[in-house]
Amino acid sequence: MLQPVKTKYRKWHKGTLAGKANNSTRLSFGKYGLKTLERGRITSRQLEAARQAMARAIKRGGKIWTRIFPHKPFTKKALEVPMGSGKGNVEFYAAIVKPGHILFEIDGVSKDLAYEAFTLAGHKLPVKSKIVEHI
Numbered sequence: 001m002l003q004p005v006k007t008k009y010r011k012w013h014k015g016t017l018a019g020k021a022n023n024s025t026r027l028s029f030g031k032y033g034l035k036t037l038e039r040g041r042i043t044s045r046q047l048e049a050a051r052q053a054m055a056r057a058i059k060r061g062g063k064i065w066t067r068i069f070p071h072k073p074f075t076k077k078a079l080e081v082p083m084g085s086g087k088g089n090v091e092f093y094a095a096i097v098k099p100g101h102i103l104f105e106i107d108g109v110s111k112d113l114a115y116e117a118f119t120l121a122g123h124k125l126p127v128k129s130k131i132v133e134h135i
Helices: 044-058 111-124
Strands: 032-036 040-043 063-066 072-076 089-097 102-107 129-133
Touching (some): 032 111, 040 044
C-alpha cells in the first residue's frame, strides 16, 4: 500500500472537499484516462485494488500511470475510549479527489482493453468516474 515516507506533521485536520480539481485535469502521459465525476477520498487500499485490477486486465501489455498519491493521514480512536484524551492514532492514508481529477492513465493497449481495465478499476473506487480519451 502507498503511504508517505515522511510527513511534516503526523496528524492533519480533515479539511473540506469543496470546489473542482485545478491540477491533473488533462491527460499527460497516456492515451486513455480515468477521470472522477464527484468528490471524495480514495484510500491507499482502494487505490492499490484498482491498480491491480487494471494490471490484470491488460496482462503485462502497455503502461499504467497513477496520477494520485494518498498523502493525507486519517485518524481513528480505539473502541470504547472515553471522550477527551486527544486525537486518535493514524489509521490510514487517503488521497482527496475533486471532480475532473485524472486518477489513472494507460497507453500501449487497444481501446477495448483500456475501457475494460478502467471499468474494472472504477468498480473498486468509491467515486463515480468516466473514461476519457486523448484527442
